[in-house]
Amino acid sequence: MHVLLREYAQELVNQNIRTTVRIYVQLEPNPESSTRTLKRVYVSLGALKQGFKACAREFLGLDGFSISGPFPGQLLTKVGIDANNGIYPVAYAVVDALNKATWCWFLKLLGEDLGITASSLSFLIGKRCTFLLYN
16 A cells, blocks of 8 residues: 555656655564554645745644544644635645644644744644644
8 A cells, every 4th residue: 555655646746846745654663574554644735835825825724633434544734715715725644643743743844845934824723733732
């Protein structure tokens, strides 16, 4: 499955200029094992980043929710507001758990992608996320 995910990620980057895809896997503690566990995947399409920057709206909404099914996890999302006051997707990530470490990782990648600092944007954070980010 990791091979297909890496091929998909490479195709996203090849077909969408300035796209960022980050895949984080964890190696098994046994050095003789080549098994890896998928922990996190981050995607931000280049056109969406460029559109967000061009709109110059200094607002991002953040939320996370559970994914069920054969590959359970958490979906983290970042959205902005477009010129018509509609929701504008900026990036998303699939993570193994909703905790402070995954949110910090997600926000760090956001900062790198958009060239922002903590004081340059306003955030609207879903109520489930507030405790994780500020505690």
